[in-house]
Amino acid sequence: xTSERVRQALKEFVRERNWAKFHTPANLAKSSSxxxxxxxxxxxxxxxxxxxxxxxxxxxxxxYCMLLAEQLSVDPDEIVLAKLVVTADKYPxxxxxxxxxxxxxx
Amino acid sequence: xTSERVRQALKEFVRERNWAKFHTPANLAKSSSxxxxxxxxxxxxxxxxxxxxxxxxxxxxxxYCMLLAEQLSVDPDEIVLAKLVVTADKYPxxxxxxxxxxxxxx
Amino acid sequence: xTSERVRQALKEFVRERNWAKFHTPANLAKSSSxxxxxxxxxxxxxxxxxxxxxxxxxxxxxxYCMLLAEQLSVDPDEIVLAKLVVTADKYPxxxxxxxxxxxxxx
Amino acid sequence: xTSERVRQALKEFVRERNWAKFHTPANLAKSSSxxxxxxxxxxxxxxxxxxxxxxxxxxxxxxYCMLLAEQLSVDPDEIVLAKLVVTADKYPxxxxxxxxxxxxxx
Numbered sequence: 001x002t003s004e005r006v007r008q009a010l011k012e013f014v015r016e017r018n019w020a021k022f023h024t025p026a027n028l029a030k031s032s033s034x035x036x037x038x039x040x041x042x043x044x045x046x047x048x049x050x051x052x053x054x055x056x057x058x059x060x061x062x063x064y065c066m067l068l069a070e071q072l073s074v075d076p077d078e079i080v081l082a083k084l085v086v087t088a089d090k091y092p093x094x095x096x097x098x099x100x101x102x103x104x105x106x
Numbered sequence: 107x108t109s110e111r112v113r114q115a116l117k118e119f120v121r122e123r124n125w126a127k128f129h130t131p132a133n134l135a136k137s138s139s140x141x142x143x144x145x146x147x148x149x150x151x152x153x154x155x156x157x158x159x160x161x162x163x164x165x166x167x168x169x170y171c172m173l174l175a176e177q178l179s180v181d182p183d184e185i186v187l188a189k190l191v192v193t194a195d196k197y198p199x200x201x202x203x204x205x206x207x208x209x210x211x212x
Numbered sequence: 213x214t215s216e217r218v219r220q221a222l223k224e225f226v227r228e229r230n231w232a233k234f235h236t237p238a239n240l241a242k243s244s245s246x247x248x249x250x251x252x253x254x255x256x257x258x259x260x261x262x263x264x265x266x267x268x269x270x271x272x273x274x275x276y277c278m279l280l281a282e283q284l285s286v287d288p289d290e291i292v293l294a295k296l297v298v299t300a301d302k303y304p305x306x307x308x309x310x311x312x313x314x315x316x317x318x
Numbered sequence: 319x320t321s322e323r324v325r326q327a328l329k330e331f332v333r334e335r336n337w338a339k340f341h342t343p344a345n346l347a348k349s350s351s352x353x354x355x356x357x358x359x360x361x362x363x364x365x366x367x368x369x370x371x372x373x374x375x376x377x378x379x380x381x382y383c384m385l386l387a388e389q390l391s392v393d394p395d396e397i398v399l400a401k402l403v404v405t406a407d408k409y410p411x412x413x414x415x416x417x418x419x420x421x422x423x424x
Contacts, residue, residue, distance in 0.1 A: 003109055006183045013190055016199040022363050025160060026153040029146045030362055032167055033245055036142035037355025040135045044348055045340050047132040054131060055180050058171060059189035061138055062182055065168045074161050076168055077112045083165035084119055093122040128257050136256055139351055143249025150242055151234050215321055218395045225402055228411040237372060238365040241358045244379055248354035252347045259344040266343060267392050270383060271401035273350055274394055277380045286373050288380055289324045295377035296331055305334040 003066075003077055010066055028068035035060035109172075109183055116172055134174040141166035215278075215289055222278055240280035247272035321384075321395055328384055346386040353378035 014020055039057040042049035062076075069076040120126050145163040148155035168182075175182040226232050251269040254261035274288075281288040332338055357375040360367035380394075387394040 003183060006186050009187055009190055013194060017197060017202045018204040019202075021204075024153065025155065026149040027363055029142075029149050029160070030242065030358055033139070033142040033146045033249075034355045034359050034362060036135075036139040036167070037245075037352045037358075040139045040348055040355075041352050043132040043135050044352060045345055047130060049131065051178050054135070054174075055178055055185050056189065056192075058174055058178070058180075059185040061142070062168045062171045063186050063189060065164060065171070066186070068160075068164055072157050072161055072164070074164075077109060079161050079165040080112050080169050080172070081115055083162065083169060084115055088119065091123060096123045096125075098124040098127070133257055136252055136348065139355075140249045140253045140256055143246045143252075143351075146242055146249075147246050150246060151239055215395060218398050221399055221402055225406060229409060229414045230416040231414075233416075236365060237367065238361040241354075241361050241372070245351070245354040245358045248347075248351040248379070252351045255344040255347050259342060261343065263390050266347070266386075267390055267397050268401065270386055270390070270392075271397040273354070274380045274383045275398050275401060277376060277383070278398070280372075280376055284369050284373055284376070286376075289321060291373050291377040292324050292381050292384070293327055295374065295381060296327055300331060303335060308335045308337075310336040310339070 006066065007070065010063070011070070014067070023067055023071060025068060025071050028064050028071060031064040032061060032068065035064055112172065113176065116169070117176070120173070129173055129177060131174060131177050134170050134177060137170040138167060138174065141170055218278065219282070222275070226279070235279055235283060237280060237283050240276050240283060243276040244273060244280065247276055324384065325388065328381070329388070332385070341385055341389060343386060343389050346382050346389060349382040350379060350386065353382055
């Protein structure tokens, strides 16, 4: 399945409700943060959480990210891939294996 | 383009660096929240931000969301579509038009 | 020592820099979230973090909370105490002992 | 009124419910982030929010911050004041007046 299907479903959902006016980039950035907090709440007091509950909370985060990507006229998958290239450069595989620290940090 | 391409690129990126051990659902939920905060920082003092900067910060959020979806063995696009159905029910188009409040709230 | 000392130090700090205009409640709420994300980053990949680093990141969160309390003309300590009374009612000691779940949840 | 009163009230509240075991620094950092997201939700779709609602959501953020300060054996007011000194150095009053950008950034 393709992100294009999701993109169109979101567009229609927003259009039907006349909600585009609320979807300023700033509001969508706030919304991503708010929903990421609700996702985090699944793990507030321990490291294990019911997978169906986590999936349900998780869904809202990329939803708002996709709406923001739409406002910026960027493709969500493309920006993820582009960032992966940047991150690969910051953390070269041969030196980053198994470690989370940056090797070229000041 | 398809999420499958991104999914495979992420899988390879993680495998090359032996980072899977860090990708517990709890750590990925924390990471989504942390990156959503960095995205929000683009709009900390005003509502307008340089689009390329926003796109760059935005990329990290769905990246971690996709990694979490992988851990939960769910398809990110499918859970977004499934949640859209639930949200459509909470906010029926004919009553939600142009408003953000829930009509059936207690 | 008293919060009044901190309150005055913050007021002077802001006044000297003419930063009050940036301190709308919305911007201060965003700032609290952003800084909470930076605090969380100390624990992104594991549960243990260097205490001095945590203290340094922690400081920014109540700083913005106090600035927001100032904008709302409320006393930060008083609202914390008031909320404690509400929470004590939601989680009566005799029933909440050692558990995090709400007893009167629907 | 003094933070010592709040500190003791929080200590008693936690003791009565035997909740100290949940208050690891990592869990308290997550909690601060989660609550900061709920505070931010007051401003999700616009810049103006009902002050009593904001105060109520605000209270939870410094509450968790104080609990974390307790775990780190630091005084919340002292770390705020210490950070203010560091920030004053990053943003000297004579150069930072009315602007939010760092003058010594690379």
